[in-house]
Amino acid sequence: MMTRNGTQSIGECSSSTSASSQQDVEDDRMIAVVLSEEYAKLDGALGRRLSNLAPVAHVPRINTFIPNPSDATLDHQRLLQRLNIYGLYEVKVSGDGNCQFRALSDQIYRSPEYHKHVRKEVVKQLKDSRPLYEGYVPMKYKHYYKKMAKSGEWGDHVTLQAAADKFVAKICLLTSFRETCFIEITPQHQTPKRELWLSFWSEVHYNSLYDIQDAPVHKPRQKHWLF
Template sequence: MRNGTESVGASSSSSLSSQQDTEDDRMIALVLSEEYANLDGAVARRLSNLAPVPHVPKINSYIPNMNDASLDHQRLLQRLNVYSLYEVKVSGDGNCQFRALSDQMYKSPEYHKHVRKEVVKQLKDCRSMYEGYVPMKYKRYYKNMAKVGEWGDHVTLQAAADKYAAKICLLTSFRDTCFIEIMPQHQAPKRELWLSFWSEVHYNSLYDIRDAPVPKKPRKKHWLF
């Protein structure tokens, strides 16, 4: 009985610690979100002459082969150069869409788990808004999307736009579509989020080159000299 009691106590302690960590992340994200809530018009001014293509939410399907992906990437790099834009590169670990959104909202990609959780809650709570775009059992779709490492798609982008009342703008590598605009469906946008989209491969966070964040030097461990 003693071992059983110790096990229950340890489990309860672990659960409380996890809940506290989640609450801490939520509070930090809220503070940062309020701090960076002002519209960033610098990128918009760069692309003011481009006509945006209306967004059609869809799940991931076609993945380009290596040759097509390479050509697409070159096209994207050329567009970044033409419009004097700068990418903050995020990890390509399956979380890149959520990392890029996190960087735009909180000036750090590290809140991607919080962003994913909020987007999945939007998908779950507002099923009627997104179910028609998902050609599979909807519950299975949003449960899969809740998993860290699951690729975000154009349905999650629409859900993010709705959740955060944000106009999400994509500079893309598509041959015939340079600029896609994703608007919240039932409210006016309160902020703009800018991402680059290497089509069906990777998302990064996008800035006017004059506003490019200065990379932070990693902290030295106290035992390193």
């Protein structure tokens, strides 16, 4: 509705903004589905390269320990050495609290920009399958998944398990830890349909991993190129 001076009313502007935001979310969802199906066909090469590594069993847990800067620096150097040894390339994602979801988004959709969609799907998995995860969370479970729904909240090993279950994927972590080089997170009740590879630095940051020969070149995000 127009006011007497020819401008839109506040209510109409708010409604228009809300509709636009909802359309953006729906566009993202549709693009994400198509990209996921397309890039799932490319899995496997990196797993073959690291087939000699013996994985450590994964135990879901929340974040409880953050290393001091000195230990974190040493861990980062160790991780870089491992990346060089195995010929791996890191797609570095923003350290804004969403890095786990950005790295997962990059592996699934070849872009870290769908991290909000990934977080939403992981939180839905946590809510819908509460018995699978509640025992690993030493706090009120509802408080936990509501906290995880907030942008900027760090993902943990419980959200990694939920992501593996939700996306029916084996999540492989190449870590900076001295005695735990390689961790696998597998779906609890399904055979994985794909592999997602992340680097994990000192409990504080995740990046997306590729064989160095397959290192992707990310282009600016285009929301409507499929239509």
